[in-house]
Amino acid sequence: MVEVNFKKIESKWQKKWxxxxxxxxxxxxxxxxxxxxxMFAYPSGTGxxxxxxxxxTMGDISSRFKLMQGFNVLHPTGxxxxxxxxxxxxxKDGSHPExxxxxxxxxxxxxxxxxxxxxxxxxxxxxxxxxxxxxxQWIFLKMLExxxxxxxxxxxxxxxxxxxxxxxEQAQSGKCERCDTKVEIKSLKQWFLKITDYADELLRDHxxxxxxxxxxxMQKNWIGKSxxxxxxxxIAPNKLPAEGDKSWPIFTTRPDTLFGVTFMVVSAxxxxxxxxxxxxxxxxxxxxxxxxxxxSEKDLGDLEKEGVFTGSYAINPATNKExxxxxxxxxxxxYGSGMVMAVPAHDQRDFEFAKKYKLEIKQVIKxxxxxxxxxxxxxxxxxxxxxxxxxxxxxxxxxxEWLKEKRKAKKVINYKLRDxxxxxxxxxxxxxxxxxxxxxxxxxxxxxxLPIKLPKNVKFGKGNPLxxxxxxxxxxxxxxxxxxxxxxxxxxxxxxxxxxxxxxxxPQNNREIFDKKKAKYWMPVDLYIGGAxxxxxxxxxxxxxxxxxxxxxVINFREPAPRLFHQGMINDEKGEKMSKSKGNVVEPLETxxxxxxxxxxxxxxxxxxxxxxxxxxxxxxxxxxxFIKKIFEIFENIKIGKDTLGMAVRINQSIxxxxxxxxxLQFRKSSIELRELFDMIADxxxxxxxxxxxxxxxxxxFCPHIxxxxxxxxxxxxxxxxxxxxxxxxxxxKDNSTEKDLNSxxxxxxxxxxxxxxxxxxAYVYVMPFEKEKVDPAAISEAIEKEVEVWATNEKEKVDPxxxxxKARPGMPGIYLE
RNA sequence: GAGGGAAUGUCGGAGUGGUCAAACGAGUUAGGUUUAGGACCUAAUGGCUAUUGCCUACGGGGGUUCGAAUCCUCCUUCCCUCACCA
Numbered sequence: 046m047v048e049v050n051f052k053k054i055e056s057k058w059q060k061k062w063x064x065x066x067x068x069x070x071x072x073x074x075x076x077x078x079x080x081x082x083x084m085f086a087y088p089s090g091t092g093x094x095x096x097x098x099x100x101x102t103m104g105d106i107s108s109r110f111k112l113m114q115g116f117n118v119l120h121p122t123g124x125x126x127x128x129x130x131x132x133x134x135x136x137k138d139g140s141h142p143e144x145x146x147x148x149x150x151x152x153x154x155x156x157x158x159x160x161x162x163x164x165x166x167x168x169x170x171x172x173x174x175x176x177x178x179x180x181x182q183w184i185f186l187k188m189l190e191x192x193x194x195x196x197x198x199x200x201x202x203x204x205x206x207x208x209x210x211x212x213x214e215q216a217q218s219g220k221c222e223r224c225d226t227k228v229e230i231k232s233l234k235q236w237f238l239k240i241t242d243y244a245d246e247l248l249r250d251h252x253x254x255x256x257x258x259x260x261x262x263m264q265k266n267w268i269g270k271s272x273x274x275x276x277x278x279x280i281a282p283n284k285l286p287a288e289g290d291k292s293w294p295i296f297t298t299r300p301d302t303l304f305g306v307t308f309m310v311v312s313a314x315x316x317x318x319x320x321x322x323x324x325x326x327x328x329x330x331x332x333x334x335x336x337x338x339x340x341s342e343k344d345l346g347d348l349e350k351e352g353v354f355t356g357s358y359a360i361n362p363a364t365n366k367e368x369x370x371x372x373x374x375x376x377x378x379x380y381g382s383g384m385v386m387a388v389p390a391h392d393q394r395d396f397e398f399a400k401k402y403k404l405e406i407k408q409v410i411k412x413x414x415x416x417x418x419x420x421x422x423x424x425x426x427x428x429x430x431x432x433x434x435x436x437x438x439x440x441x442x443x444x445x446e447w448l449k450e451k452r453k454a455k456k457v458i459n460y461k462l463r464d465x466x467x468x469x470x471x472x473x474x475x476x477x478x479x480x481x482x483x484x485x486x487x488x489x490x491x492x493x494x495l496p497i498k499l500p501k502n503v504k505f506g507k508g509n510p511l512x513x514x515x516x517x518x519x520x521x522x523x524x525x526x527x528x529x530x531x532x533x534x535x536x537x538x539x540x541x542x543x544x545x546x547x548x549x550x551x552p553q554n555n556r557e558i559f560d561k562k563k564a565k566y567w568m569p570v571d572l573y574i575g576g577a578x579x580x581x582x583x584x585x586x587x588x589x590x591x592x593x594x595x596x597x598x599v600i601n602f603r604e605p606a607p608r609l610f611h612q613g614m615i616n617d618e619k620g621e622k623m624s625k626s627k628g629n630v631v632e633p634l635e636t637x638x639x640x641x642x643x644x645x646x647x648x649x650x651x652x653x654x655x656x657x658x659x660x661x662x663x664x665x666x667x668x669x670x671x672f673i674k675k676i677f678e679i680f681e682n683i684k685i686g687k688d689t690l691g692m693a694v695r696i697n698q699s700i701x702x703x704x705x706x707x708x709x710l711q712f713r714k715s716s717i718e719l720r721e722l723f724d725m726i727a728d729x730x731x732x733x734x735x736x737x738x739x740x741x742x743x744x745x746x747f748c749p750h751i752x753x754x755x756x757x758x759x760x761x762x763x764x765x766x767x768x769x770x771x772x773x774x775x776x777x778x779k780d781n782s783t784e785k786d787l788n789s790x791x792x793x794x795x796x797x798x799x800x801x802x803x804x805x806x807x808a809y810v811y812v813m814p815f816e817k818e819k820v821d822p823a824a825i826s827e828a829i830e831k832e833v834e835v836w837a838t839n840e841k842e843k844v845d846p847x848x849x850x851x852k853a854r855p856g857m858p859g860i861y862l863e
Numbered sequence: 864g865a866g867g868g869a870a871u872g873u874c875g876g877a878g879u880g881g882u883c884a885a886a887c888g889a890g891u892u893a894g895g896u897u898u899a900g901g902a903c904c905u906a907a908u909g910g911c912u913a914u915u916g917c918c919u920a921c922g923g924g925g926g927u928u929c930g931a932a933u934c935c936u937c938c939u940u941c942c943c944u945c946a947c948c949a
Contacts, residue, residue: 259867263944266866271948297949310949350947375947385949393864394947461948580944651888653876662875664889671902672888678903717877717887794881798929805929857881862929 049677051641051750058753059161067767068112068120068163072566076117080567081108082546082606084575084583085123085170088149089130091625093156095615095649095661096576098633102646103612103655103710104574105162109746110707112163113770119567120163121549123170124150127178128538132473136505142473143501146173156634161642161749163766168552172541177548178475179496180558181540184590186478186489187597193239196487198316199466203231208508210470232316235468236477236534240589244268244460246603247588256609257656263580269461273298274445276454278309278386280321281358281367293359296381296459300448301440302388303363304429305409309370310352310385310398312378313337321370323356330355330372337374350375350398362453363429363444373398381459393419410437465586467537472503472510474535482522482529491523497531509533542583543590546570546605564600573606576614584609610710613658620660631661643748644670650747651716673751676723676744680755684731695725696736697777703743704770712747719744734759739771787812787819791858792828799829802862807832811859820858 062068083104086097093101108120124146131142131149150171157164170177188194202211204221211221211228221228240247248268251261277292295309311318313334322330333353352373359370375394376385389399390408396419399406409428412420426432426440435443448454468477476497478490490497500517503510511517511533522529550567551559575583591605616622617629624630636645648669653659688696699722706715722740726732738759745752745765756765791810799805808831812820817837826833 257867259944262867266945269945269948273949295949299949348947373947377948380948387949392949394949459948461945577943657869657876659875662889665875668888674902713887714877720887790882795929798881802929859880860929 049674049751051643054754055159055161055642055750058750059158061753062161062163062764062766063158063166065764067764068118068165069167070117070119070121070165072563073117074566076115078119078567078571079108079111079116080119080569080571081111082121082549082570082573084573084579085125085542085545086153087128087130088124088126088146088153090134090145090149090152092149092152093633094623095631095633095636096612098160098645099615099649099655100574100576100612101157101160101162102649103610103712104572105160105646106650106707106712106746107572107574107710108163109749109766110704110770112766113742113745113768115769118163119168119549120165121168121170121552122157122162122164123168123545123549123552124153124172125538125542125545126150126171126173127474127535127541129471129473132471132505135473139505141501143173159634159637159642160646168549170545170548170552172475172538172545173473175496175498176553176555177545178541180544180548181475181536182478182490182495182497183492183558184544184594185536185540186492186495188238188593189489191593191597193242193593194236195239196234196236198232199235199237200230200232200314201235201470203229205229206507230314233468233470235466236479236536237464237466238589240465240586241460241462243589243592244270244462246592247462247585250588250604253604253607254609255607257577257611260577260580260584260609260611264585267462267581267585271298271459271461273457273459274300274448274454275382275457276300276303276362276386276448278359278362278384280370281360293384294382295384295386296457297386299388299391299441300444300454301426301432301437302391302409303361303386303444303448304426304432305388305390305407306361306363306368306386307389307399307405307407308368308387309359310373310376310387310395311355311370312376312383313352313372313374314378315372315376315383316378317383318355318372321355321357321372326354326356329353333372348374350394350401352398352402354402362448362451369404371398371402379463380461389419390414391419391421393421395419465537465539465589467540468534469537470509470512470533471535472499472505474538475540476511477532477534477536479532480520480522480529481532482525482527484527485522485524485529488522488524488529494523499535511535539582539586543586544594546573546587547591547594547600558599561599568600569602569604570606571608573609574612575609577611610656612655613653615658616660618661618663623661636666640666640670641673641750643751644673647673647716647747650712652713654713655710672720672723673748675727676751676755679723679727680737680758682730683726683737685734685737686731688733688736689729692725692729692732692736693774693777695722696739697774699743700739700771701773701778704773707746715743715747719747741765742768742771787816787858788821788824791820791825791860794858795825795829795860795862798860798862799831805831805862807834807863809861809863810835811861812837816858 081104083100086093104120108118112118126146131145134140134145135142172178185194204211204224204226206224206226207221220226248265248270251265254261273296275294275296277294279292282291311321330353350373352371355370355372357370358367360366361368375398376383387395387398389395389404389406391410396406398404406414407428408414408420409426410420411424411427412422414420423437426435426437429440432440432444445454445456476499478495478497480488480490482488500511500514503514518531518533520529520531521527547559547564547568550563554560587605591600592603594600595603617631621627621629633645644666648666651669652662652665699718702718703715706712706718722743726737726740738756741752741756742765749766752765795808808829810820810825810833812835817835820835822833822835
């Protein structure tokens with residue numbers, strides 16, 4: 046029985062790796078680079094959880110593999126330190142967010158090092174470091190310069206008791222998460238980044254990305270491009286309050302239903318709503334708005350459609366009829382113009398609204414308008430004057446043309462994507478480098494005065510701690526040098542994570558955001574690994590930032606990470622989400638303590654496909670522990686000598702397979718391949734030293750510590766971690782033997798089919814393109830006594846002109862009889 | 864409502880036109896080893912049969928094909944994301 050002291054082995058090799066600095070990356074233009082990145086973490090006080098370990102292990106395996114293959118690998122890490130939890134902890138127990146964060150980071154680093162990760166610690170980045178967020182501020186100033194950062198009024202969830210703005214998820218069910226006070230909607234002046242300027246390119250460049258389909262679909266949805274037209278609706282003058290506008294543009298994708306517009310609905314949240322409200326209706330509208338306030342944004346979806354008459358009328362440009370304008374709870378204020386033309390006969394929402402308020406329902410497309418449903422399909426027009434009888438698809442065009450002639454409409458493209466509001470009324474974020482001056486107005490801070498550091502002495506309690514800090518707020522105007530006040534809002538933390546991958550290229554640089562040459566060498570990220578939950582936030586923002594920085598000329602590429610991989614979720618044994626409150630959290634530290642780091646790593650990647658996730662299994666990890674132990678036993682008992690032919694084939698097959706599998710992140714398959722390989726070695730009893738060393742190398746990316754130990758045990762100097770990845774002896778591969786015999790294989794396959802179909806005269810044989818010359822049609826034809834035609838095909842293109850092509854695989858032809 | 868994904872033994876899951884369903888792990892049962900337990904080794908683990916074998920099975924129906932878990936189509940169930948986007 047072999048007794049192994051994993052703890053000792055692990056710390057021994059971790060120490061050596063660190064001493065010899067074998068994972069530090071240096072720019073070297075002669076070597077091909079490979080940049081592996083896992084999404085950096087928010088350093089929470091609870092340390093790394095099993096999902097982190099899963100994520101890091103995958104990146105680490107890829108990184109180690111590439112390193113052994115001879116690439117110049119960059120595998121950095123850092124901390125997304127700014128953010129709410131640190132601030133909340135500060136409010137709760139009086140510690141400073143910086144203290145909290147630094148303590149958490151220390152703990153994280155210890156745990157990450159414990160996992161044996163190949164991070165280059167020289168390049169660590171911490172977003173709470175002024176040396177980092179200085180460049181957040183710099184990018185902001187550049188955006189301001191280019192007109193991509195601007196201020197506007199926007200509504201926020203406001204807790205009157207905490208005197209603070211709440212994120213949507215903190216304001217669920219309309220109450221403040223912390224103090225249970227009713228949340229109010231408040232309008233504040235806030236900073237926005239014009240991501241919408243890049244909406245089209247963000248959409249277009251999806252085709253450049255090797256990303257999961259799902260993520261691309263989610264982003265497409267999120268950006269939500271839709272083509273339609275904008276129609277001007279005049280507001281009836283006689284009933285309008287004095288200051289109102291004369292017309293209001295409306296976005297629609299259904300101009301064909303214009304004759305069926307019988308009323309209008311403006312968003313109840315619209316900032317210009319009061320321009321439409323007449324004196325008589327003021328009270329009614331106010332009553333309605335008050336009622337709405339008590340509903341949080343989250344519940345809006347399930348809400349019954351409700352509204353109130355504003356007192357104003359619009360003129361339908363097609364019929365010239367006056368139609369009432371309602372304020373409604375179901376219209377989105379900042380999509381389109383915040384007002385919709387309602388076609389109750391052909392839109393379900395308008396239909397419900399019309400039923401409720403007894404408004405006219407005018408059918409303009411032939412079809413069944415039922416008692417409880419609008420008719421939303423296509424059909425021929427009716428009740429539409431000269432357009433009657435036209436197919437509605439055609440009418441869309443024709444009515445648009447007709448309106449265009451009257452200068453009442455234009456074609457427009459609308460996006461669901463909004464500009465990115467980055468103002469947060471919070472302390473623990475990047476200060477926005479803006480000064481308010483009584484004489485000069487809104488003035489940006491000079492670049493040379495960056496960074497604007499967060500003040501250390503602040504009081505936490507109610508409201509934004511920066512607002513109460515007069516000493517910090519008071520400053521000189523950069524323009525006129527008179528007394529002025531700082532912006533007290535800080536930036537959304539997603540700003541920090543939108544470009545951190547660039548900073549890793551040159552993390553210490555104090556003169557510029559990073560050295561252009563270094564960024565050019567390392568970027569873009571070759572493999573980016575992280576959770577799917579970032580599909581619509583971080584992954585869009587960082588694409589936006591990359592495109593902006595490219596336009597600024599500091600980088601020469603427009604996509605940060607052409608290849609993206611999402612790891613799955615790990616749940617508890619019952620399949621439930623792990624959470625502290627449920628008490629079902631699996632601590633990676635405990636597991637590593639109990640079974641060893643390499644066992645933990647091996648188990649994580651062996652139990653399921655990495656993109657699928659799995660349920661934790663204590664029995665399962667014990668199985669992995671047995672495997673690791675078995676390897677030590679093999680090395681204890683193995684005789685070093687010669688390989689059998691079978692062994693030689695096996696090891697070469699494994700080298701080939703595992704290389705391909707790591708490349709494609711199919712780690713689970715590798716774990717199986719490794720089991721089979723070591724099982725065979727154990728059965729053989731005697732193998733060559735070369736085979737033994739190769740199998741250790743194959744195992745090394747997964748289990749780096751024990752392989753170092755066993756590598757040294759075989760009498761090797763130096764680290765296996767930087768040893769060369771074994772090469773495949775192609776003559777020893779299994780496939781070769783089958784390839785040689787492709788002809789007889791085809792014959793063997795056709796024969797039984799022909800027995801069933803003796804009347805067929807001709808056989809089509811489909812093989813992979815590279816196999817075509819190995820096939821001898823004459824020989825096959827002779828053997829089966831039929832005419833034979835051979836086609837090259839592969840799974841993507843079907844080559845048969847008669848569309849009868851069948852798929853072929855290497856060594857497995859497709860056959861078609863005629 | 865829109866979009867995406869999934870359904871295979873007792874369980875987790877491989878397999879994505881033929882070689883070949885159930886690899887690999889876990890569980891269970893029997894035997895060996897052991898003072899006992901654990902660990903380890905061997906075998907069995909859809910049905911029938913003493914065995915060669917035969918049959919049944921990849922959520923359900925239909926289809927394409929000489930051949931379908933795999934491709935197409937409809938349906939059912941489940942998961943995820945966004946969601947009153949005009």
